[in-house]
Amino acid sequence: xxxxxxxxxKIVFLCDFGDNASFVIEELVNRGFKEIVVLRTGKxxxxxxxxxxxxxxxxxxxxLLDYIKGLYHLATAETILVDNYFAILSVTNFxxxxxxxxxxxxxxAVKKFGLKDPNVIFRxxxxxxxxxxxxxxxxxxxxGSDEMVTIFKAAFEMQDHQFLRLGIPRTDFFYNPSAxxxxxxxxxxxxxxxxxxxxxxxxxxxxxxxxxxxxxxxxFEDIIEQLGENYxxxxxxxxxxxxxxxxxxxxxxxxxENDVDVNKLLCVTDYIISDYSSIPFEFSLLGxxxxxxxxxxxxxxxxxxxxxxxxQLVPGPVVSTDDELVFVLQKNEFDMDRIQAFSTTWNxxxxxxxxxxxxxxxxxxxx
Numbered sequence: 323x324x325x326x327x328x329x330x331x332k333i334v335f336l337c338d339f340g341d342n343a344s345f346v347i348e349e350l351v352n353r354g355f356k357e358i359v360v361l362r363t364g365k366x367x368x369x370x371x372x373x374x375x376x377x378x379x380x381x382x383x384x385x386l387l388d389y390i391k392g393l394y395h396l397a398t399a400e401t402i403l404v405d406n407y408f409a410i411l412s413v414t415n416f417x418x419x420x421x422x423x424x425x426x427x428x429x430x431a432v433k434k435f436g437l438k439d440p441n442v443i444f445r446x447x448x449x450x451x452x453x454x455x456x457x458x459x460x461x462x463x464x465x466g467s468d469e470m471v472t473i474f475k476a477a478f479e480m481q482d483h484q485f486l487r488l489g490i491p492r493t494d495f496f497y498n499p500s501a502x503x504x505x506x507x508x509x510x511x512x513x514x515x516x517x518x519x520x521x522x523x524x525x526x527x528x529x530x531x532x533x534x535x536x537x538x539x540x541x542f543e544d545i546i547e548q549l550g551e552n553y554x555x556x557x558x559x560x561x562x563x564x565x566x567x568x569x570x571x572x573x574x575x576x577x578x579e580n581d582v583d584v585n586k587l588l589c590v591t592d593y594i595i596s597d598y599s600s601i602p603f604e605f606s607l608l609g610x611x612x613x614x615x616x617x618x619x620x621x622x623x624x625x626x627x628x629x630x631x632x633x634q635l636v637p638g639p640v641v642s643t644d645d646e647l648v649f650v651l652q653k654n655e656f657d658m659d660r661i662q663a664f665s666t667t668w669n670x671x672x673x674x675x676x677x678x679x680x681x682x683x684x685x686x687x688x689x
Contacts, residue, residue, distance in 0.1 A: 324397030325417060331688050332357035334399040336381065338406035339427040340368030341585070342464075345491035346403065346425070346684075347373045349677040355685065359399070361392045363408075367581045401687055404460070407436075412455040421687065424463040424478075428600035429490045430470065430668040432635060433527070434627040436477025441625070454479065464680060466490040466603075466672040473629055486683060489669075489676030495585050496607040497674025505586035513576055516590055519554040522651070523591040525584065526615075527560050527599040538567065539617055541644055546574045548648045556591070558584060560599065593651065598622060602636065606665035607672070611656040612638035615647055637664035 333350065335343045337360060347358055351374035360370045361381035370378045377395070379388040396402060396414055404411070405425040416422060434440065437453060445453075457478040464486045465471055471485050495501055510516055526538065546555050551574065557567050558578040567577050578587065584601060588594075594605050597616040605612060614636045616622065623632070633640055637660045641647045 324394045325415070327394070327398050329400050329417065329419065330357070330398050332359060332376075332395070332399050333401045333403065333684060334359045334361065334395045335375075336361045336363075336396070336402065336404045336408060337368065338363050338365045338408075340366050340370065340405065341427065341583075342405055342425040342491040343403065344368055344370065344373060345494055345677045346680055347375055349491075349681040350684070351375075353681060353685065355681075355688075359395045361395065401684060407456060409452065409456065411459040412452045414459060416459065421461045422459050423486070424460045425491070426463065428603070429466045429493060429672065430600055430603035431473050431629055432598045432600070432632070433622070434477070434629060436474075437479060438476050438627070438629075440627045460484075462486050464488055464490070464676075466493065466676070467668045467670045469668055486680065487671050488679040488683065489672035490604075491677040491680060492585060493604055493607060493669060493672040494674050494677050496588075496604065502589050505583075506589040509586050509590045512582075513556070513590075515573065515576065516554055516556075519574075520552055520592045521590050522553060522555045522593045522595060523587055524555060524557045524595045525559075525599055525601045526597045540615070540647075542570065542575050543572050545644050545648055546572060548645075549651060553651070556587065558582065558587060595647065598626070598628075602638075602664075603668050606637060606661050607669055609658065609661060609665070611654075611658075612636070612661065613647065613650055614638055614640045615642075616640065617642070637661045 335347065337343050340362070343360065347370070350358055356376055358375040359377045359379070360373070360375045361379050362368070362370065364382045379392050381389060381392040383389055400420055402420065402422045403425050404422065405427045436457065442450065460478065462484050463474050463480065465474065466489050471482070474480050474485070542555060542557065546553060554574045554576065556576045556578050559567060559580065569577050585604070588605055588608065591610070593611045593613065594602060595613045595615055596602050597614060602612050616632065619632065628635070638656060639650045641650055
C-alpha cells in the first residue's frame with residue numbers, strides 16, 4: 323500500500339547497532355541535510371535523541387504505530403541504510419531508483435556469516451531463498467578494506483561494482499584527538515578506579531546459545547590477583563547479549579554496562595583481550611597490544627567457521643589458559659609491527675574521513 327505514495331528525497335536508517343549510522347547522521351546534519359529518519363529495532367542501544375534526525379521511531383511490532391510509520395518510510399525513501407541482516411528486507415520490493423546501502427557493524431570479520439555460515443546447510447530451502455532475497459536488496463556495501471570486499475562477495479553473493487570503498491564511519495573517531503580526549507575524560511569520570519592503572523579490556527564476542535546471559539570460563543579474580551595492583555580489568559560483552567556479566571566484589575575488576583560506547587572504552591584501554599570479535603580491527607588503529615583467548619576455539623570453528631586460519635589472522639599472541647594469559651601480560655612483549663600491518667590491511671580506506679566520503683555519495687544521490 324505504501325508503495326503507492328511518491329518517493330521522497332529522504333534518507334532512512336534501519337539500525338540494530340547504530341554506531342556507524344550515528345557518525346553518518348552527524349555529518350549529514352552538519353551539511354544541512356535534515357530529511358533523516360531512524361528506525362531503531364529492539365536490539366539498538368543508540369537513542370539518537372540528540373542526533374538531529376527529523377524522526378526517530380521504535381521499529382518493533384510491539385510499538386505498532388511506530389512500526390507502521392517505519393514501513394511507510396521504508397517504502398517512500400530514495401535511500402535506505404541498514405547495519406545488519408534484516409529479515410524484513412526479504413519482502414520489501416523497493417522501487418526503481420531506490421538504493422539500499424549496507425553499513426554493516428564491523429570493520430573486519432573473523433567468523434563466517436551470511437551464506438558461508440556453516441549452519442546454512444541445516445536451514446530449509448525456503449529459508450535460504452529468504453536469505454538470498456535479503457542480500458539481493460542490498461545495492462551497495464560500505465567497506466574499510468579489500469579484504470572485506472572478498473568476504474562480502476562470498477557471504478552475500480555480491481559483485482565488485484556494489485562496493486563503496488570509503489572506510490568505516492565510526493573509525494573517524496580514532497582520527498579525532500579532541501573527541502578521544504573528551505571520551506577519555508568521560509570514562510575516567512565514570513570509572514575513577516582506572517586512574518593510574520594499566521587497563522585491560524576483555525571484550526569477547528557472543529555465543530549463539532548465550533544471547534540472554536553469557537557464561538565465560540575465565541577466573542577473572544585469579545587473573546587479576548596474579549597480575550597485581552598495577553592492573554585493572556574491564557569486562558564488556560557484545561551488544562547483542564542482553565545482560566552484562568554482573569558485578570564483581572574485587573576492586574580491580576569492572577563489569578561495564580551494555581550501553582557504554584566501546585569506542586570510548588578503547589580510549590582508556592592499554593591492552594585488549596578478545597576472541598572472535600571485530601573490536602581488534604578498530605583497536606589496531608591505536609597501535610596497542612592485543613591478546614587472543616579463544617577458550618572454545620575448536621567448537622567455535624566447527625559451528626561458525628573462520629574466513630582465515632585463526633592464528634594467521636589475529637595480530638597478537640593466542641593463549642588457551644588463564645596462566646598463559648597472565649604470562650603474556652607480565653612478559654609485555656608484543657609484535658607491534660604485526661599490529662601495524664594488520665591495521666594497514668583491514669583499515670585501508672578508513673582514513674578519518676569515511677563519514678564525509680559517504681555523505682558526499684549520499685548527497686550526490688539527492689541531486
